[in-house]
Amino acid sequence: MRGNLFAVAVDLVVLTVRADELAVLLVKRAEKPFEGSWALPGGFVGPREDLPDTAARELVELTGRQPDGHLEQLAGYAAPSRDPRGRVLSVGYLALLPDLADPDPVDGRVASWHPIGEANGLAFDHDRIVADGVERARAKLEYTTLAASFCPPEFTVSDLRRVYEAVWRTEIDPRNFQRKVTSTDGFLIPTDTRVTGGRGRPPQLYRRGAAEGLHPPMLREPSR
Amino acid sequence: MRGNLFAVAVDLVVLTVRADELAVLLVKRAEKPFEGSWALPGGFVGPREDLPDTAARELVELTGRQPDGHLEQLAGYAAPSRDPRGRVLSVGYLALLPDLADPDPVDGRVASWHPIGEANGLAFDHDRIVADGVERARAKLEYTTLAASFCPPEFTVSDLRRVYEAVWRTEIDPRNFQRKVTSTDGFLIPTDTRVTGGRGRPPQLYRRGAAEGLHPPMLREPSR
DNA sequence: GCAATAGTGTCTCTGAGACAGTATACA
DNA sequence: TGTATACTGTCTCAGAGACACTATTGC
Numbered sequence: 001m002r003g004n005l006f007a008v009a010v011d012l013v014v015l016t017v018r019a020d021e022l023a024v025l026l027v028k029r030a031e032k033p034f035e036g037s038w039a040l041p042g043g044f045v046g047p048r049e050d051l052p053d054t055a056a057r058e059l060v061e062l063t064g065r066q067p068d069g070h071l072e073q074l075a076g077y078a079a080p081s082r083d084p085r086g087r088v089l090s091v092g093y094l095a096l097l098p099d100l101a102d103p104d105p106v107d108g109r110v111a112s113w114h115p116i117g118e119a120n121g122l123a124f125d126h127d128r129i130v131a132d133g134v135e136r137a138r139a140k141l142e143y144t145t146l147a148a149s150f151c152p153p154e155f156t157v158s159d160l161r162r163v164y165e166a167v168w169r170t171e172i173d174p175r176n177f178q179r180k181v182t183s184t185d186g187f188l189i190p191t192d193t194r195v196t197g198g199r200g201r202p203p204q205l206y207r208r209g210a211a212e213g214l215h216p217p218m219l220r221e222p223s224r
Numbered sequence: 225m226r227g228n229l230f231a232v233a234v235d236l237v238v239l240t241v242r243a244d245e246l247a248v249l250l251v252k253r254a255e256k257p258f259e260g261s262w263a264l265p266g267g268f269v270g271p272r273e274d275l276p277d278t279a280a281r282e283l284v285e286l287t288g289r290q291p292d293g294h295l296e297q298l299a300g301y302a303a304p305s306r307d308p309r310g311r312v313l314s315v316g317y318l319a320l321l322p323d324l325a326d327p328d329p330v331d332g333r334v335a336s337w338h339p340i341g342e343a344n345g346l347a348f349d350h351d352r353i354v355a356d357g358v359e360r361a362r363a364k365l366e367y368t369t370l371a372a373s374f375c376p377p378e379f380t381v382s383d384l385r386r387v388y389e390a391v392w393r394t395e396i397d398p399r400n401f402q403r404k405v406t407s408t409d410g411f412l413i414p415t416d417t418r419v420t421g422g423r424g425r426p427p428q429l430y431r432r433g434a435a436e437g438l439h440p441p442m443l444r445e446p447s448r
Numbered sequence: 449g450c451a452a453t454a455g456t457g458t459c460t461c462t463g464a465g466a467c468a469g470t471a472t473a474c475a
Numbered sequence: 476t477g478t479a480t481a482c483t484g485t486c487t488c489a490g491a492g493a494c495a496c497t498a499t500t501g502c
Contacts, residue, residue, distance in 0.1 A: 007227040050302060076275060079274045089230070091300045157482090173466075173467085175482070182482095200473055381454080399454090399494080403455090423502095426453090
């Protein structure tokens with residue numbers, strides 16, 4: 001078999017919405033190269049692992065528990081000079097999670113959330129991978145129900161709307177949004193509960209429905 | 225640097241529309257494993273190549289000329305058992321081309337077009353990669369102008385409609401389709417020419433415009 | 449003339465966006 | 476009481492789909 005050999009890693013773009021901003025989980029590198037720089041969490045693919053296995057394992061190590069969010073592959077990155085140690089192909093994975101506390105350090109690695117506007121100057125080509133992940137997330141909110149992956153198991157329509165507003169950096173009319181999402185079959189399942197202690201009328205709590213696609217889609221920009 | 229090593233290949237899902245059917249370009253394998261099976265054209269990533277370089281090089285070798293179509297990355301595939309010779313990570317690339325003649329054999333490899341309905345039982349995990357490519361193409365026709373990549377430099381509205389009908393396996397009303405695509409800014413640029421020798425009224429010829437996105441999108445399934 | 453394809457006009461229905469108005473909490 | 480948030484109703488406009496009609500060719 002011809003072809004030279006690569007080390008293969010999986011790098012995770014873990015996104016959440018905190019304080020009405022899209023945020024990405026980064027680790028500080030303790031070794032060369034890029035010592036001291038922020039980088040995407042990631043690791044090499046094990047001898048008997050497939051890519052999704054590695055991604056899921058990394059995510060569990062990072063968050064300390066089986067996450068309820070969404071995980072999908074982004075793309076492969078293999079520029080010859082992307083890692084000074086040699087040829088490394090990295091497969092980016094995109095994870096969408098509800099807002100968690102800052103994760104505990106694992107193996108001495110400290111991970112913390114950074115608003116995507118401040119996630120620049122990362123190690124390797126990770127700026128690019130983050131940008132691809134953010135763009136994928138923005139696009140998928142349009143035609144899927146993935147926004148709910150950013151929410152805890154039970155959430156209000158306003159919670160969901162704030163996810164869209166944070167990811168797209170837009171303002172959405174709460175009344176039209178309410179009508180749209182509650183009238184889309186399979187998007188939201190109402191529970192019997194309402195949230196008390198808030199400021200105004202107590203909102204209804206919903207769970208994720210089974211629908212994955214949005215027909216018709218929810219558009220970021222008006223059609224004209 | 226930890227991690228075991230992989231050979232890295234690029235496999236091409238080259239699609240076109242022939243005889244009103246979506247077709248994929250396949251090569252017959254002359255060596256083990258999967259000797260005699262149909263497979264996606266592909267090859268290993270060179271020492272100084274990035275993934276898009278390898279994909280473009282393979283496409284030029286395959287078609288014998290610089291193609292005017294579209295080329296984008298699909299995904300990485302790295303199941304431990306996908307290649308009996310050892311660990312091989314393959315990065316799928318999707319190419320959309322106008323209908324060409326059957327390509328000449330290159331390096332003794334014979335490549336030929338197969339309607340996607342008959343492209344089963346391929347070598348390795350290539351069935352899966354083809355399915356991913358077809359689904360990507362189907363989805364992208366909805367919200368981009370990529371359908372024109374399946375057409376020659378100059379084409380009619382009917383040519384373009386037959387692309388949509390072949391890729392989606394649907395029927396589209398020619399009159400509504402005409403209004404939709406000709407009224408979308410930047411999709412089609414009219415030329416001065418008309419096609420003669422056809423059956424009915426001679427159609428206008430168009431070139432691809434600069435627009436890449438379709439707003440609003442063209443939906444496969446009606447909204448309700 | 450007829451059949452076939454290209455292209456326009458027009459109607460209806462659905463859904464998005466704007467926004468008035470009602471419901472129900474806390475201060 | 477006022478203010479904040481949740482939710483409903485209604486209007487208008489744009490675009491999709493259905494389809495009648497005109498235009499221009501080959502036979």
